[in-house]
Amino acid sequence: MAVAAVVGFSALTATPANAIVGAAYANCTEAAAAGAFNIPVGDPGYGTHLDRDNDGIGCEQGGSGGAVVQAPVQAPAQAQVAQMPVGGAPTGVTQETDNGMGFLALGGLVAAAATGTVIVRRRMAGQA
Structure with a gap:
C-alpha cells in the first residue's frame, strides 16, 4: 500500500512537468x-x-505588420499573500479580511455547551 502511494504521488508530481502545454x-x-x-x-x-x-x-x-488574431489565454492572477501587510503599497486589488471572529464565536458556544452539560450531570449525580 505504501509503495502504491509513493508511485501515485510521484506520478502526480511528474505529470505537470511532462505535460505538453501547446x-x-x-x-x-x-x-x-x-x-x-x-x-x-x-x-x-x-x-x-x-x-x-x-x-x-x-x-x-x-506584410510585417498586422495583429495576432488569436492570443494565448492567460489564467487570472492569484493573490500572492493571504493578508496585506500594514503599510503595504496600494495595488488596487482588494483583500478580503478574515479576523477569525466566526471561529471564536463557535468556540464560545462549544465551551458554554460543555459547561452546561457538566452542571446538569453534577446536579443529577447529587440527586441520585
Whole structure:
C-alpha cells in the first residue's frame, strides 16, 4: 500500500512537468483555419517551420505588420499573500479580511455547551 502511494504521488508530481502545454500548428493552412496569423515566438501555436523569414513571426499576413488574431489565454492572477501587510503599497486589488471572529464565536458556544452539560450531570449525580 505504501509503495502504491509513493508511485501515485510521484506520478502526480511528474505529470505537470511532462505535460505538453501547446503544440505548434502543422502548417499555415491549419493556423488560418483556426483563425490565427502573425503568430509570435512564445505563442503555443508558433513553430520555426511557420516562420519563413526567421523574424519571430509565423504565418505572416499583410506584410510585417498586422495583429495576432488569436492570443494565448492567460489564467487570472492569484493573490500572492493571504493578508496585506500594514503599510503595504496600494495595488488596487482588494483583500478580503478574515479576523477569525466566526471561529471564536463557535468556540464560545462549544465551551458554554460543555459547561452546561457538566452542571446538569453534577446536579443529577447529587440527586441520585
